[in-house]
Amino acid sequence: MTESLAALSDIPPGALPSVHRVENTPAEEAHPMIAEMVHAVYPHDEIYGDYCTLQGYVAAPPRQVYDYLAHTRSLEEWTFSLRGFTEIGDDGLWLGKDLLGDGDTDIYARTRACPEAMTVDYHCAWDQGEHLWMIYLMRVVDAQLVLDKPGSVVLWTNCHHPFYDRNPFPEKALAGREVWVGDYWDVFHPGHELELENLTQICEYRHSRGLPLTPDWL
């Protein structure tokens, strides 16, 4: 195979000893290496420390689930505590409230959706709308392709942005508020699981009854 000569031909042999490919890591070596990486259980921080990713199946058509999510105000239905969004700019910036914690915290959101890839990214922030650093990366996938059944798979990732650990704009916070959104990082996974379950229930209810997934009020 001439292509095995071309692959990585710009990198001197031995320069990347921790790159494991069948050419430098025979099966006898790869199998135990991989077996040692499998564990019966994994600690919380290893799984949800740097990223909070979850995914799930929704028994509703992917294009309709995507269209629904692409509406910023759908957040008012399926999230636990985001409410009352109003569009405040001509560049798709919305202002709402996060009723989590002490309540009445301003949350700004701009949704960037790509119909081709069915990605929906909510760029959000508490307290200010200039730097939207709380980013919810979502994607709807056709379950027919990946699970051999009708419906949708929803992927959802948040990355552990350093601002979760320290509020970069403390002067913008509501006077007297004692919580910061990052205080909840350790429970993002169960919180998002609960919200993904909300999304699933709402979409499946509407789809199974022939209701539009995206209601008029959005």
Add this chain to the structure above:
Amino acid sequence: MTESLAALSDIPPGALPSVHRVENTPAEEAHPMIAEMVHAVYPHDEIYGDYCTLQGYVAAPPRQVYDYLAHTRSLEEWTFSLRGFTEIGDDGLWLGKDLLGDGDTDIYARTRACPEAMTVDYHCAWDQGEHLWMIYLMRVVDAQLVLDKPGSVVLWTNCHHPFYDRNPFPEKALAGREVWVGDYWDVFHPGHELELENLTQICEYRHSRGLPLTPDWL
């Protein structure tokens, strides 16, 4: 807030008791519910049974990492065992070899990439190219946005398609081959982690030395 009247107004109150929103699930109830969902450790199957998702940081520019991944033949560099791809159709179908297991297994692949969302999906299958059901869903995200530093975050999900559990085209398998790709499902996570590490090392080596991430031979 009038919007709380509109949200879910097409769904009768009480129809979805397991939808938890701040309106029907006060903090006193939500906090212990969420706390009970957090565990010190999680079993392998709960985390990697239905989906195999991983993600990681790569110190190289997101657009360049995306462009590299969007080339089907990049798989020959960063995967453990996919090699020797040749384009065999005018609709982007490639044929290569998966050297895993007994080796010499045909693997077909069609890459669907979306530059706007920076998603790269490899639609693959062992043995035949008509039904590409092994789908590697990848996405490159600008780390500046989600981690406040230059570079890329790479997201990668495989879904547990039922064909992993039973070869749907046994007659297409190489005579005498004793393994099936789905036999490896339980070690997909460490296998993919090793490959994501390969990708990271290769991209970071090239970027740090001013080499093009996508070499000429691709």
